[in-house]
Amino acid sequence: MIMLANRLLSAATAGTRLAKFSTSASKYNIFDKITFIGTGKMGQAMLSPLITQNLQSPSSMTVYDVSDAALRKVEELYPGIKASSSIPDAIADSNLIVYGVKPQNVCKVHAEIRRAKLDGAGTVRDDAIILSVVAGTPIQNYVERSLVTKVARSMPNTPAQIGCGVTVWSCTDNVDANERRRITAVLDSFGKTVFVEDESFIDMSTSISGSGPAYIFMLMEAMIDAGVHMGFSRETATTLVHHTLLGSTKFAMETGEHPAVLRNSVTSPAGTTASAIYELENGKFRTVIKDAIWACYRRSLEMGGKSSQVGPNRSPTIPVDLQVMMNNIPISHHPVEPPMGEMRVPSSFGKKD
Ligand SMILES: NC(=O)C1=CN([C@@H]2O[C@H](COP(=O)(O)OP(=O)(O)OC[C@H]3O[C@@H](n4cnc5c(N)ncnc54)[C@H](OP(=O)(O)O)[C@@H]3O)[C@@H](O)[C@H]2O)C=CC1
Numbered sequence: 544m545i546m547l548a549n550r551l552l553s554a555a556t557a558g559t560r561l562a563k564f565s566t567s568a569s570k571y572n573i574f575d576k577i578t579f580i581g582t583g584k585m586g587q588a589m590l591s592p593l594i595t596q597n598l599q600s601p602s603s604m605t606v607y608d609v610s611d612a613a614l615r616k617v618e619e620l621y622p623g624i625k626a627s628s629s630i631p632d633a634i635a636d637s638n639l640i641v642y643g644v645k646p647q648n649v650c651k652v653h654a655e656i657r658r659a660k661l662d663g664a665g666t667v668r669d670d671a672i673i674l675s676v677v678a679g680t681p682i683q684n685y686v687e688r689s690l691v692t693k694v695a696r697s698m699p700n701t702p703a704q705i706g707c708g709v710t711v712w713s714c715t716d717n718v719d720a721n722e723r724r725r726i727t728a729v730l731d732s733f734g735k736t737v738f739v740e741d742e743s744f745i746d747m748s749t750s751i752s753g754s755g756p757a758y759i760f761m762l763m764e765a766m767i768d769a770g771v772h773m774g775f776s777r778e779t780a781t782t783l784v785h786h787t788l789l790g791s792t793k794f795a796m797e798t799g800e801h802p803a804v805l806r807n808s809v810t811s812p813a814g815t816t817a818s819a820i821y822e823l824e825n826g827k828f829r830t831v832i833k834d835a836i837w838a839c840y841r842r843s844l845e846m847g848g849k850s851s852q853v854g855p856n857r858s859p860t861i862p863v864d865l866q867v868m869m870n871n872i873p874i875s876h877h878p879v880e881p882p883m884g885e886m887r888v889p890s891s892f893g894k895k896d
Pocket residue numbers: 580581582583584585586607608609610613643644645646648651652676677678698699700701753754
């Protein structure tokens with residue numbers, strides 16, 4: 544049984560999806576018990592694929608939330624899951640503790656886990672791993688404040704709910720290979736998984752994939768509204784927009800072409816697309832998107848207590864108030880030190896063939 548479970552886990556880490564089992568109850572749990580602390584939008588987006596893909600049985604999951612309404616909803620949607628009335632009760636016997644609360648509530652959860660750990664009653668398993676999805680909060684904060692030493696930090700996104708998300712994650716060095724495989728199996732159920740050694744890429748990914756669905760939904764909303772403005776029914780406009788976004792994404796992924804090449808192939812000389820693109824450029828479409836992504840990244844850094852002096856017009860060495868005193872004169876468009884390795888002049892430079 545253990546060998547079979549391990550084989551399935553290896554398959555998951557190799558990028559293939561775990562087999563779907565015919566029974567509704569999973570025979571093969573990835574962790575002995577998974578506890579979700581915070582069962583709001585993201586908590587539920589993560590519970591759903593684990594259960595629908597039969598990777599973790601509801602009876603081997605516990606949830607805790609300060610909101611009774613959120614707990615009742617989970618109990619209703621996923622019969623068999625145990626809703627606990629306290630964190631110590633929820634985490635007892637659990638070897639994966641998922642933090643799904645807002646960043647401002649993380650300290651309260653840390654305090655409860657630390658108390659449970661210090662009271663010596665064995666409520667917190669020695670091999671327990673924290674898996675956080677919280678934006679901003681760095682790994683070190685969990686280690687120091689909860690006293691749980693094995694910590695994985697991740698940034699999923701809401702399409703996880705239908706197994707089409709993408710998650711970037713990292714972990715402390717003491718999470719061993721087998722534990723990493725198990726965490727990967729959990730995250731694989733949400734969609735694509737990317738492991739990064741350097742935690743700072745998690746703040747960056749928050750601005751692209753974590754918050755990214757919100758940008759796409761805004762684009763979707765604007766396109767649908769424009770269609771309705773012209774006279775399409777909302778239903779037809781929605782169908783056109785959904786399939787345009789879906790088809791364009793699949794086309795880009797399957798052809799592997801650069802987006803600019805694909806865009807050019809839509810743009811006929813003196814045609815309709817060129818007129819639309821002119822207006823998008825006029826509104827600084829691409830710059831606005833990039834500025835939004837930098838703003839999101841800065842906010843993630845701020846929430847983690849780090850300097851957010853990154854990106855265009857920011858300097859890591861000049862404080863913001865000084866920049867204001869300087870009448871916001873743009874300092875630099877270079878967000879980080881240029882990659883010197885790539886700037887080296889090739890040895891063949893200047894030589895005639
Ligand atoms: N939404 C998203 O797209 C993504 C969110 N995240 C991260 O996921 C985390 C959760 O976000 P999201 O699901 O959107 O937020 P929600 O507000 O939907 O869910 C958080 C839940 O935690 C509850 N809660 C508050 N305090 C505590 C506590 N001390 N113990 C247990 N539960 C508590 C909240 O109750 P109440 O409402 O009563 O306060 C709420 O039900 C955040 O840290 C966010 O950064 C990461 C990736 C994407």
